[in-house]
Amino acid sequence: MRAAALIGLFAAVLLAGIYAALQRSGPPPRAWTAAMTAALTRLFDSSLEDVHGQSYPFSRWQGKTLVVNFWATWCPPCRDEMPAFSRLQGRYQPQGVQFVGIALDSKDNIRAFANTYPVGYPLLIGDAAGVDLAGQLGNTALSLPYTLVISAQREVLLRRLGPLSESELDRILQQVGTR
Numbered sequence: 001m002r003a004a005a006l007i008g009l010f011a012a013v014l015l016a017g018i019y020a021a022l023q024r025s026g027p028p029p030r031a032w033t034a035a036m037t038a039a040l041t042r043l044f045d046s047s048l049e050d051v052h053g054q055s056y057p058f059s060r061w062q063g064k065t066l067v068v069n070f071w072a073t074w075c076p077p078c079r080d081e082m083p084a085f086s087r088l089q090g091r092y093q094p095q096g097v098q099f100v101g102i103a104l105d106s107k108d109n110i111r112a113f114a115n116t117y118p119v120g121y122p123l124l125i126g127d128a129a130g131v132d133l134a135g136q137l138g139n140t141a142l143s144l145p146y147t148l149v150i151s152a153q154r155e156v157l158l159r160r161l162g163p164l165s166e167s168e169l170d171r172i173l174q175q176v177g178t179r
Contacts, residue, residue, distance in 0.1 A: 004044065006102075008042060010096065012110060017042070019085070027104045033146070035136070036137075036156070038136075039133070039136035039137050039138075039144070040137075040150065040154050040156075040169065042133070042136065043058055043068070043133060043137065043150075044058045044059055044062060044154070045059070046058055046059075046129070046133065048124035048125060048126065048129070048130070049125055050122055050124055050125065051107050051110050051111040051114065051123070053126065056085065056100075056122055056124055058100075058144065061098045061100070062110050063096070063126070064096045064097065064098045064152055065092075065095075065096060065097045065098070065149065065150065065151055065152055065157075065173070066098055066100065066148075066149075066150045067085070067088075067089075067097065067098070067099045067100070067147065067148070067149050067150075067169070067173075068079065068100050068102060068137075068147065068148045069085060069099065069100070069101050069102070069145060069146070070101075070102050070104060070111050070126065070130065070134045070139065070144055070145060070146040070147070071103055071104070071105075071144055071145050072102055072104045072105040072109075072127075072144055073101060073103070073105050073109040073110065073112075073113045073172070074109075075144045077144075077145055077162065077163040078144055078145040079113075079117070079120050080163065081145055081163060081164060082101070082117065082119055083117075084166035084169070085099050085101075085119075085121065085169075086099075086119050086120035086121065087166065088117075088166065088169055088170060088173060089120045089121045090120055090172075091173075092173050093162075095173075097124075097173055097176070098121070098154065099120075099121035099137075100121060100122050100124060101119065101121060101122065101123040101124065102124050102126040102130045102133070103123055103125055103126055103130070104126045104127075104130050104131055104144065105126075107125055107156075110123055110125060121130075125149075134146055135157070136169075138156075139161060141161060141169075143161055143162075145159045145160075145161075145162065145163060146160070146161050147159070147164050147169075147170055148160075149169070149173075149176075151176065157172060157176065158172055
């Protein structure tokens with residue numbers, strides 16, 4: 001009974017966080033704070049590993065449009081987005097777009113997920129650093145999924161807490177190509 005109550009409480013908090021965040025989704029204010037600029041610098045200065053231990057420095061994607069998705073295997077909306085994100089990665093990669101998934105989950109869970117559901121972009125292990133990074137990049141509710149679209153010039157074009165539809169992200173990436 002106690003476990004069921006805790007699960008129910010967790011679900012309620014998660015849904016409340018998503019609802020509140022959806023009310024604030026979209027592009028951030030034009031006037032960037034020093035904290036957000038510093039967070040983007042930290043992102044591009046950081047490096048995370050995949051399940052095979054290969055290190056991925058974010059600096060390798062400097063000068064590209066970067067779609068960063070914070071997710072977890074236990075998050076149904078996160079899993080639901082991934083096939084669309086893989087399709088968009090394939091479509092927009094020749095135009096300099098790179099998707100990156102930062103998993104806030106265990107290496108074993110990520111490995112099992114990737115073996116069952118192939119994804120067309122790097123899935124990196126966030127651990128505690130990923131949680132901290134998500135918070136610094138505007139996910140104050142610390143709920144999932146959380147997606148950022150960052151231009152080649154390090155301008156945040158979109159931040160979204162909660163599911164992001166393929167058509168909306170496609171429209172944003174089309175606009176990036178016309179800039």
